[in-house]
Amino acid sequence: MRSNLAGPRLLLRRLREVMAEPILAQERLDKIVVLIASNVVAEVCSVYILRADGVLELYATEGLNREAVHNASLRVGQGLVGLIAAEARPLNLPNASAHPGFTYLPETGEEAYNSFLGVPILRAGRTLGVLVVQNQSHRTYLEDEVEALQTTAMVIAEMVAAGELEAISQKATGLDLSRPITSTGTGLSEGVGLGHVVLHEPRVVITNLIAEDTDRENLRLDGAINRLRLSIDDLLASGEIAATGEHREVLEAYRMFAYDRGWIRKIEEAIRNGLTAEAAVEKVQSDTRARMLRQTDPYLRERLHDLDDLAHRLIRELMGREHGPSHDELPQDAIIVGRNMGAAELLDYGRDRIRGLVLEEGGPTSHVTIVARALGIPMVGLVHDIVGLADGGDAIIVDGDTGEVHLRPATDLENAYAEKVRFRARRQAQYRRLRNKPSVTRDGVEFSLQMNAGLLVDLPHLAESGAAGVGLFRTELQFMVASSFPRMREQQAQYTQVLDAADGKPVTFRSLDIGGDKVLPYLRSIQEENPAMGWRALRLGLDRPGLLRTQIRALLHAAAGRELKLMFPMVSEVREFLQAKELVDKELKHLRRHGHGTPDTIRLGVMIEVPSLLFQLEELMSYVDFVSVGSNDLFQFFCAVDRGNTRVADRFDTLSVGFLRALKSIADAANKAHVPVTLCGELAGRPLEAMALIGLGYRDLSMSPASLGPVKAMLRTLDAGRLSARLLPRLEPGHGDSNIRDVLKRFATDMDVAL
Numbered sequence: 001m002r003s004n005l006a007g008p009r010l011l012l013r014r015l016r017e018v019m020a021e022p023i024l025a026q027e028r029l030d031k032i033v034v035l036i037a038s039n040v041v042a043e044v045c046s047v048y049i050l051r052a053d054g055v056l057e058l059y060a061t062e063g064l065n066r067e068a069v070h071n072a073s074l075r076v077g078q079g080l081v082g083l084i085a086a087e088a089r090p091l092n093l094p095n096a097s098a099h100p101g102f103t104y105l106p107e108t109g110e111e112a113y114n115s116f117l118g119v120p121i122l123r124a125g126r127t128l129g130v131l132v133v134q135n136q137s138h139r140t141y142l143e144d145e146v147e148a149l150q151t152t153a154m155v156i157a158e159m160v161a162a163g164e165l166e167a168i169s170q171k172a173t174g175l176d177l178s179r180p181i182t183s184t185g186t187g188l189s190e191g192v193g194l195g196h197v198v199l200h201e202p203r204v205v206i207t208n209l210i211a212e213d214t215d216r217e218n219l220r221l222d223g224a225i226n227r228l229r230l231s232i233d234d235l236l237a238s239g240e241i242a243a244t245g246e247h248r249e250v251l252e253a254y255r256m257f258a259y260d261r262g263w264i265r266k267i268e269e270a271i272r273n274g275l276t277a278e279a280a281v282e283k284v285q286s287d288t289r290a291r292m293l294r295q296t297d298p299y300l301r302e303r304l305h306d307l308d309d310l311a312h313r314l315i316r317e318l319m320g321r322e323h324g325p326s327h328d329e330l331p332q333d334a335i336i337v338g339r340n341m342g343a344a345e346l347l348d349y350g351r352d353r354i355r356g357l358v359l360e361e362g363g364p365t366s367h368v369t370i371v372a373r374a375l376g377i378p379m380v381g382l383v384h385d386i387v388g389l390a391d392g393g394d395a396i397i398v399d400g401d402t403g404e405v406h407l408r409p410a411t412d413l414e415n416a417y418a419e420k421v422r423f424r425a426r427r428q429a430q431y432r433r434l435r436n437k438p439s440v441t442r443d444g445v446e447f448s449l450q451m452n453a454g455l456l457v458d459l460p461h462l463a464e465s466g467a468a469g470v471g472l473f474r475t476e477l478q479f480m481v482a483s484s485f486p487r488m489r490e491q492q493a494q495y496t497q498v499l500d501a502a503d504g505k506p507v508t509f510r511s512l513d514i515g516g517d518k519v520l521p522y523l524r525s526i527q528e529e530n531p532a533m534g535w536r537a538l539r540l541g542l543d544r545p546g547l548l549r550t551q552i553r554a555l556l557h558a559a560a561g562r563e564l565k566l567m568f569p570m571v572s573e574v575r576e577f578l579q580a581k582e583l584v585d586k587e588l589k590h591l592r593r594h595g596h597g598t599p600d601t602i603r604l605g606v607m608i609e610v611p612s613l614l615f616q617l618e619e620l621m622s623y624v625d626f627v628s629v630g631s632n633d634l635f636q637f638f639c640a641v642d643r644g645n646t647r648v649a650d651r652f653d654t655l656s657v658g659f660l661r662a663l664k665s666i667a668d669a670a671n672k673a674h675v676p677v678t679l680c681g682e683l684a685g686r687p688l689e690a691m692a693l694i695g696l697g698y699r700d701l702s703m704s705p706a707s708l709g710p711v712k713a714m715l716r717t718l719d720a721g722r723l724s725a726r727l728l729p730r731l732e733p734g735h736g737d738s739n740i741r742d743v744l745k746r747f748a749t750d751m752d753v754a755l
């Protein structure tokens with residue numbers, strides 16, 4: 001059948017006139033449905049808008065009973081209209097009642113109509129309603145009619161987004177766009193943040209949807225596509241990114257889409273139908289996003305994400321917008337919401353105005369997470385579709401402890417969280433008061449509580465937390481957040497700053513622990529079956545001594561005239577330590593030969609994080625100046641549980657008798673040989689676990705700065721002698737306890753220990 005369409009461009013031109021009229025929203029919508037019906041020559045045209053309670057309410061109709069407006073409604077998923085909303089795709093049916101999803105609404109009088117065409121009203125991939133036309137005859141609507149209806153739906157979407165339709169709903173229910181949403185992701189950095197959404201890559205709001213001159217819009221599109229292609233080609237050719245790896249893959253995918261005729265043809269078609277170039281890109285993008293939300297295959301979803309990003313860039317090209325909001329434009333309580341971001345981008349925002357971070361991606365070891373933790377920014381990752389759901393300026397709560405994100409929260413919830421924030425602040429204030437109090441137990445045993453660090457942004461915590469020093473400085477973090485290999489001078493500058501900031505307090509540097517899950521984007525990574533047990537840390541350092549020697553040289557320079565404490569990660573055999581020590585000696589000789597200053601004292605140590613060392617403790621103690629237990633890795637290898645895999649990691653308890661015996665054997669061997677021993681894994685920062693370590697004989701613990709307060713509060717209320725007396729017999733064979741968590745908890749309750 002021939003199309004009765006008088007031309008989508010004519011329709012759009014009329015729509016523009018209606019949009020410009022100074023009339024009320026209901027009247028405007030009534031005019032729009034009349035206009036569409038006459039343009040498509042349909043007997044019926046209806047608009048359904050999605051309310052916050054998941055109901056699609058009939059908002060306007062031409063052809064159905066007028067009394068049904070604001071009275072007839074369907075749930076999402078119910079009937080054909082509900083199906084379109086649920087699946088966010090058009091339905092084009094010559095005989096609607098034959099469709100299994102058909103539901104008849106008697107109040108509308110729609111029984112007389114056979115053919116049915118409905119399209120979702122989409123904005124940024126989100127369904128806001130459904131637009132329908134119907135005819136008595138059995139007809140299949142043509143491709144360009146579907147296109148025209150989709151284009152009109154975009155205009156209605158803008159009316160919804162502008163808030164025009166909120167007030168005229170029959171029920172006093174808000175629209176779906178303003179619905180409170182709670183999503184659960186993964187808590188990546190603890191703490192709670194209340195504030196307002198700042199989109200990391202804000203959607204550009206397109207106000208000019210309808211073109212005045214189609215030829216001009218085509219020219220604008222051509223120009224923008226050319227600029228976009230050039231910028232991607234430039235990036236790929238610039239050599240700034242590694243020849244292989246994730247970055248390159250993404251850019252290659254961008255390039256593929258930027259040259260994809262199918263994609264560009266769709267945009268051109270939308271311009272032909274009367275949209276401006278940017279509105280045309282957005283229309284195609286909205287379609288892509290809707291497909292993306294339905295897509296379950298992770299690879300295809302990823303590619304649709306790439307296409308979405310590219311459309312975004314193209315809109316920016318067309319509208320001449322720069323990237324992201326500037327620092328001064330940020331609200332005082334910004335919560336950054338994005339798909340993903342690099343560590344450097346987070347640092348660019350500046351700490352002072354950021355209350356939280358929410359990402360669709362991000363993992364516990366991703367660089368941006370490391371930086372968020374270092375800055376103390378509550379963060380939740382792996383939050384499904386949050387970018388599509390959130391709008392700039394929406395109220396939002398981030399709970400980094402539970403992994404929950406509450407978008408547009410109800411007032412009660414907001415009040416409850418505000419109370420939680422105040423409670424945390426009070427507790428923090430209590431901990432701060434302990435800052436300058438000595439770390440001594442009730443029975444007079446003295447402790448050294450140090451902090452872990454890895455970035456310059458960590459250093460102010462040294463004074464704020466009252467830590468006795470830096471017990472673990474993870475040098476690889478500087479390498480992980482950089483975009484290219486830090487040179488010797490850059491490394492030296494960082495180490496100098498660290499030592500200066502420590503102002504005489506001891507700092508224990510750890511040589512590079514890269515490899516495994518700690519990947520550098522610019523370093524070609526090799527695929528390994530078991531990266532945690534692969535070519536990482538000191539193994540890599542000894543096989544590629546150039547890297548390790550450069551680092552050692554930078555450290556020796558930085559510590560000239562002061563003390564240098566350096567330890568090596570992932571040592572499995574004493575021999576490896578001796579080889580590393582030899583490299584230090586060589587560098588030292590080299591510096592002396594060239595008349596450079598050298599450290600006053602050099603103390604070299606080993607991290608005990610591979611179980612094989614447990615059976616070489618005596619020899620080890622005879623060579624080292626100190627040891628530090630890396631309990632994160634030691635536990636992973638001791639129990640054969642991947643530390644990043646929650647499916648297995650939660651099965652085993654770090655307070656199991658077997659592991660505690662292992663930790664005790666280290667403390668015993670070190671104390672016997674008078675070798676200083678520290679424990680710097682996450683265990684040290686949890687009050688109950690730290691209590692167990694004290695019972696085992698550890699006197700020096702290093703932890704994240706935020707843990708210092710709670711651990712010190714525990715320690716100052718503890719009787720270490722009585723604890724050991726209660727704990728140690730339980731570790732003897734024949735006691736029947738496999739886990740002493742309960743024993744410790746009971747002790748804490750009995751003895752009033754502040755946990």
Ligand code: PEP
Pocket residue numbers: 472474513609629630631632633634680681682
């Ligand atoms: C450890 O393994 O316990 C440790 C402190 O090092 P990292 O967490 O950096 O591997």
Ligand code: MG
Pocket residue numbers: 569609630632633
């Ligand atoms: Mg480790």
